[in-house]
Every structure is written in structure tokens, then in C-alpha cells.
Amino acid sequence: MNHLIILPILLPLLVGGFFLLRPKLSSTATRVVSLAATWALVPLAALLxxxxDSGQIDVYALGGWAPPFGIVLMLDRLSALMLVVAAVLASFAVLYATRGDDRRGPDFHALFQFQLLGINGAFLTGDLFNLFVFFEILLIASYSLLLHGGGADRVRAGTHYVVLNLVGSSFFLIGIGTLYGLLGTLNMADLATKVASADPERAPLLAAAGFLLLVVFGLKGAILPLYFWLPRAYAASSAPVAALFAIMTKVGLYAIIRLFFLVFGSEAGPLANLVLPWLWPIAAVTLAIAVIGALAARDLRITLGYLVVVSVGTLLAGVALGTAEGLSAALFYLIHSTWVAGGLFLLADLVARQRGKVGCELACGPKLRNPMLLGGLFFVGAVSIAGLPPFSGFLGKVMLLQATPVGYQALVIWPVVLVGGLGMVIALARAGSTLFWRMSCSPLETADLDRVRLVATAGLLLGSPLLVVFAAPVHAYVQATARQLLDLAPYFSIVGGQGI
Structure with a gap:
């Protein structure tokens, strides 16, 4: 076994526990340790x-117990890609937080590390029950991070977020309990083999469990009609927390891909591709309603929250295709949308700091002290997230539209994506013109631009042009990832102990 696989889980676990056991550690030392631990995840994820990329699926059996009896971690191209996306996002978010946001409440860095523990564990686990465990870890940490610093808006948004996710966790337990009762296992590879050979009379119950898990992951991924908690929750949280939360919806989408392409994939007999016909209308309506929400928003952070939901709808459309081309387009768009959304949440905070009490409200406010610099970054982020050339959002949407076959699917997805893109352009153009052109008075004296915050913001937003520069190798990797996800034979061999 390669012990490198477990390090993305062990590192945040040990560092988070260290912060809790050493409460008298100075704030400077805490920040240095947190930055070092988080940035160390970037080269670690790159190594994984x-x-x-060799194409081999690595399995890490804790305690030496071979699947399906023990706890296993599984590294394939998809999980490795998600680790890289999360590590880069978290590194810039924690860098931004060290400039003062971490002092708004206690134990910020411990909670941040535990959030990473849950996220990385969810990407690496090969077992449905442990997916539930890591979901709960990241959710408990996110509850506290959302409320970090207090305030009526955060408590109100946090209450909705907590209640909905507690209901989702209950459904998650019911779903995996049903699968275990019917099949006697929760190892995903073992579930895939047993679903494929299940008795026909068990098929309705297995399908019910699958759809129940779709509801759970849809709540985590913020798909219609389960997304209403997201815009207010993201807008109420602090900037680095909102940036980190840009990966949260992707965890839900990752779980949908993992479960419904492996367990209920093409080899699942009568339950093959169980949810794909349902994902099409869900994706289209999610995207359309989210664009309407972005057009109606009167606060930049809420607008960005709806744009996160727009990206969810776009990603879900690629997944719904069920082809290697559709999946590769979705994965490319996932990288782009996660980094750019995170950068825009950080940028919104930089803008708000120069507008005083007006903050991110889309109304006339004080003149910005750095309108050209902040406006330039906003332009890059807005053009990219709206899917216009020459940035990565355009490439992702072109890949998605090219992957859509002629027929009913094209009639649904082409108008929704293109008209939705137009709506995003209008929403972002309105926000940009209000923030950078409608200014009524002189700049605030206390609105100096923090250079470290600026570096963290620019670091994420520049991920979009970098994806264009390195589009060929990134595209090749996501294509190989999609082909691997559709080839289930290597996953089935995990149960026989191969890859350990």
C-alpha cells in the first residue's frame, strides 16, 4: 500500500487537533502552522x-482488512483531480483569512482544517458509510465556519443551512441503511457488483434507495428545488469561508458521479443509469431559475451565490449526458467554476471594504480607492464565469455544447446554456457598472487595499487564464478521467483485493 494516499486526511486531522489541544498558541504561530499545513496539500495533491494519471486505481485498506470488509480509501483520476481543486482553493482562502478574518471568532483555523479533513475524506473514501462520516465532519465544521464572527444575518442563514442538512443527513442514513439491509455491504465497488446481480424483486427498493441518495446529494450540491439555502448562506459568511464553500456544492456533485456511475452505472442491469433521465430537466431548470435569481439580486454576494447555482446546473447537464465527452466537459467546467467563484467571493469583500456601510449592496456608494485594479479583476472574473472568450468558462461551455448529441438533449441544453449565459452577462454587467461607475462621494480614508488579500484574490482569479494556457493537458486529463469512470471492470476488481 502507498501511504501517501492517506496523508490528505491525516494532515488536516492532526493539525486541527493540535490547534484544539494548544489553545495558548499565539495568533502568529497559529497562522504560520495553518498556512504551512494547507499549502502542503497542494504538492501532495499534485503527487497523487x-x-x-497512470490509470491505476489505488486502494488503501486501513488495518490491512481487504475490501469489502474493512475501511478503504480509493484513489483514481477523479478523486485526485478533486483533491487538487480543493487544495488550491483552500490555500488562497486561508491566506486571505490570515489578514484578520480569522480573529472574528474562536478556533477558525482548527475548524478550517477539519473542513478540509471532511472534504478530502469524501473525495478519497471507497465506502458509502464513510462518505456519510466525512460528510458529517465537513458539515459540522461548516456550521461553525458559517456562524464564525456572529451576527443576525449569519445566525438566520445558518439556521436554514443546519436544519436542511440535518434532514439530508437523516435521509442519507435511511438510504445507506436500505442498501446495507438489501445487499449486506456498503463498499462502493462491492455494491456495484451486487446491484448488477441483484434479484429482480429487490430492484424497486434498490431504486428507492438510489433516488433517496440523489435527494441527499442534490441538497449538498444545491440543485433545484434544494438550492434555496445557498445564496443567503454564502452571502452571510465571511469572505474566506464563502470562497472555501465554493467546493461544497462540488462535493455533492462528486458524490452523484461516484454513486450513479459506479454503483448504478452501465453494468447495474435493470437499474443501469438509474437517474440520468431525471438529471436533464433538473439541470435545465436549476440553471434557468438560478439565472433569474442572479438578475433579481440586489447584493453582489447574493448574485455570486446564484452564479454558484448556475455552475451546478451546467455541471449537472454534462453529467446527465452519461458520455465520456459530457463528463470531461463537466469536469473541466468544475475546475474553472470552483476557482473563479472562490476568487469572486474574495473580490467582493475587497470591494465592500472600500464602500463602507454600503458594502456589497448594488447601490450608489463611495468612490473606490483602487477602481482600476479591482475593476480589472472583476472584469476577468465576470467574463470567465459568464462563459465568454477568451477565458476558461468559454472553453468549458463549448466543450459541453459539442458533447451534446443532436436531438432532444440539444434542444434542451443549447437554449438554456446560451440564454443563461446572456442572463449572467446582464447580471454581472449591472453589478460592475453599479460598483465601479456609480460613485457619489470621495473615497473612504480607511479603505487601503491589503496586498496579501489582493494576492489571494488574484491567485484564484488567474486560475482562469492559466486553464486556457494549459487547456490541452487539462483536457487530456479530464478525458482520461471520464473514460476511467465509464470503464467499471477495474473498480469491480477492487473487491478481489487488486490495487492494494
């Missing part, structure tokens, strides 16, 4: 990505 290079290992996964």
Missing part, C-alpha cells in the same frame, strides 16, 4: 494526481 501524477500517480493517478
Amino acid at each position: 494526481l501524477m500517480r493517478a
Whole structure:
């Protein structure tokens, strides 16, 4: 076994526990340790990505118990890609937080590390029950991070977020309990083999469990009609927390891909591709309603929250295709949308700091002290997230539209994506013109631009042009990832102990 696989889980676990056991550690030392631990995840994830790029699926059996009896971690191209996306996002978010946001409440860095523990664990686990465990870890940490610093808006948004996710966790337990009762296992590879050979009379119950898990992951991924908690929750949280939360919806989408392409994939007999026909209308309506929400928003952070939901609808459309081309387009768009959305949440905070009490409200406010610099970054982020050339959002949407076959699917997805893109352009153009052109008075004296915050913001937003520069190798990797996800034979061999 390669012990490198477990390090993305062990590192945040040990560092988060260290912060709780050493409460008298100075704030400077805490920040240095947190930055070092989080940034260390970037080269670690890159090493795992290079290992996964060989095409081999690595399995890490804790305690030496071979699947399906023990707890296993599984590294393939998809999990390695998600680790890289999360590590880069978290590194810039924690860098931004060290400039004062971490002092708004206690134990910020411990909670941040535990959030990473849950996220990385969800991407690496090969077992449905442990997916539930890591979901709960990241959710408990996110509850506290959302409320970090207090305030009526955060408590109100946090209450909705907590209640909905507690209901989702209950459904998650019911779903996996049903699968375990019917099949006697929760190892995903073992579930895939047993669903494929299940008795026909069990098919309705298995399908019910699958749809129940779709509801759970849809709540985590913020798909219609389960997204209403997201815009207010993201807008109420602090900037680095909102940036980190840009990966949260992707965890839900990752779980949908993992479960419904492996367990209920093409080899699942009568339950093959169980939810794909349902994902099409869900994706289209999610995208359309989210664009309407962005057009109606009167606060930049709420607008960005709806744009996160727009990206969810776009990603779900690629997944719904069920082809290697559709999946590769979705994965490319996932990288782009996660980094750019995170950068825009950080940028919104930089703008708000120069507008005083007006903050991110889309109304006339004080003149910005750095309108050209902040406006330039906003332009890059807005053009990219709206899917216009020459940035990565355009490439992702072109890949998605090219992957859509002629027929009913094209009639649904082309108008929704193109008209939705127009709506995003209008919403962002209105926000930009209000923030950078409608200014009524002189700049605030206390609105100096923090350079470290600026570096963290620019670091994420520049991910979009970098994806264009390195589009060929990134595209090749996501294509190989999609083909691997559709080839289930190597996953079935995990149950026999191969890859350990």
C-alpha cells in the first residue's frame, strides 16, 4: 500500500487537533502552522494526481482488512483531480483569512482544517458509510465556519443551512441503511457488483434507495428545488469561508458521479443509469431559475451565490449526458467554476471594504480607492464565469455544447446554456457598472487595499487564464478521467483485493 494516499486526511486531522489541544498558541504561530499545513496539500495533491494519471486505481485498506470488509480509501483520476481543486482553493482562502478574518471568532483555523479533513475524506473514501462520516465532519465544521464572527444575518442563514442538512443527513442514513439491509455491504465497488446481480424483486427498493441518495446529494450540491439555502448562506459568511464553500456544492456533485456511475452505472442491469433521465430537466431548470435569481439580486454576494447555482446546473447537464465527452466537459467546467467563484467571493469583500456601510449592496456608494485594479479583476472574473472568450468558462461551455448529441438533449441544453449565459452577462454587467461607475462621494480614508488579500484574490482569479494556457493537458486529463469512470471492470476488481 502507498501511504501517501492517506496523508490528505491525516494532515488536516492532526493539525486541527493540535490547534484544539494548544489553545495558548499565539495568533502568529497559529497562522504560520495553518498556512504551512494547507499549502502542503497542494504538492501532495499534485503527487497523487501524477500517480493517478497512470490509470491505476489505488486502494488503501486501513488495518490491512481487504475490501469489502474493512475501511478503504480509493484513489483514481477523479478523486485526485478533486483533491487538487480543493487544495488550491483552500490555500488562497486561508491566506486571505490570515489578514484578520480569522480573529472574528474562536478556533477558525482548527475548524478550517477539519473542513478540509471532511472534504478530502469524501473525495478519497471507497465506502458509502464513510462518505456519510466525512460528510458529517465537513458539515459540522461548516456550521461553525458559517456562524464564525456572529451576527443576525449569519445566525438566520445558518439556521436554514443546519436544519436542511440535518434532514439530508437523516435521509442519507435511511438510504445507506436500505442498501446495507438489501445487499449486506456498503463498499462502493462491492455494491456495484451486487446491484448488477441483484434479484429482480429487490430492484424497486434498490431504486428507492438510489433516488433517496440523489435527494441527499442534490441538497449538498444545491440543485433545484434544494438550492434555496445557498445564496443567503454564502452571502452571510465571511469572505474566506464563502470562497472555501465554493467546493461544497462540488462535493455533492462528486458524490452523484461516484454513486450513479459506479454503483448504478452501465453494468447495474435493470437499474443501469438509474437517474440520468431525471438529471436533464433538473439541470435545465436549476440553471434557468438560478439565472433569474442572479438578475433579481440586489447584493453582489447574493448574485455570486446564484452564479454558484448556475455552475451546478451546467455541471449537472454534462453529467446527465452519461458520455465520456459530457463528463470531461463537466469536469473541466468544475475546475474553472470552483476557482473563479472562490476568487469572486474574495473580490467582493475587497470591494465592500472600500464602500463602507454600503458594502456589497448594488447601490450608489463611495468612490473606490483602487477602481482600476479591482475593476480589472472583476472584469476577468465576470467574463470567465459568464462563459465568454477568451477565458476558461468559454472553453468549458463549448466543450459541453459539442458533447451534446443532436436531438432532444440539444434542444434542451443549447437554449438554456446560451440564454443563461446572456442572463449572467446582464447580471454581472449591472453589478460592475453599479460598483465601479456609480460613485457619489470621495473615497473612504480607511479603505487601503491589503496586498496579501489582493494576492489571494488574484491567485484564484488567474486560475482562469492559466486553464486556457494549459487547456490541452487539462483536457487530456479530464478525458482520461471520464473514460476511467465509464470503464467499471477495474473498480469491480477492487473487491478481489487488486490495487492494494
